[in-house]
Amino acid sequence: MAQTDRIDAPYTARRHNRWVQLVAGVACMGLVANLQYAWTLFVVPMDSKHHWGQAAIQLAFSLFIVTETWLVPVEGWLVDRFGPRPVVMGGACCVALGWVLDAWAPVLPVLYVAAVISGIGAGCVYGTCVGTALKWFPDRRGLAAGMTAAGFGAGAALTVIPIARMIQHSGYETAFVFSVCCRACASWRSRS
Secondary structure, eight states, rough: OOOHHHHHHHHHHOOTTTHHHHHHHHHHHHOOOOOHSHHHHHHHHHHHHHHHHHHHHHHHHHHHHHHHTTTHHHHHHHHHHHHHHHHHHHHHHHHHHHHHHHHHHOOOOHHHHHHOOOHHHHHHHHHHHHHHHHOOTTTTTHHHHHHHHHHHHHHHHHHHHHHHHHHHHHHHHHHHHHHHHHHHHHHHHHOO
């Protein structure tokens, strides 16, 4: 029994280390940022394939932004009720589902539903990660919030060029699905 306690102790201590929590939050933010920052890369290829019109496709982005931001108070209530882990995991699943739906949306209403689903997911991740950072760093709130928010931009900065190249060479559908697969692998890897 004592040996099990010793084996679990480093994992528990690492999991409850506030710097580890901050890095995890920054990573989560980086993983969901691309739909917001790389969206414009997808608009022209979508329009070329479906002929929906760029304004109609951009409405999906507006729906994403509205649901990402306006529902954060509800998502905050969910964090208070269930804790940050299930909210972030649920948010990540919503983002993944939204991106897969974006890849294969046959009609505009499906694209709009995908935007709402991924907006809810990104809001879950964003609001939870910032709130958790502030909780873990009451003495360095500005640093924690700034680093967490910077993860959102850094994630996009690191992946916009590869996404653009993938769209150019393999199509926007592949870029959406590949991004989901990369995020799933990164999320699974960070849990081990």
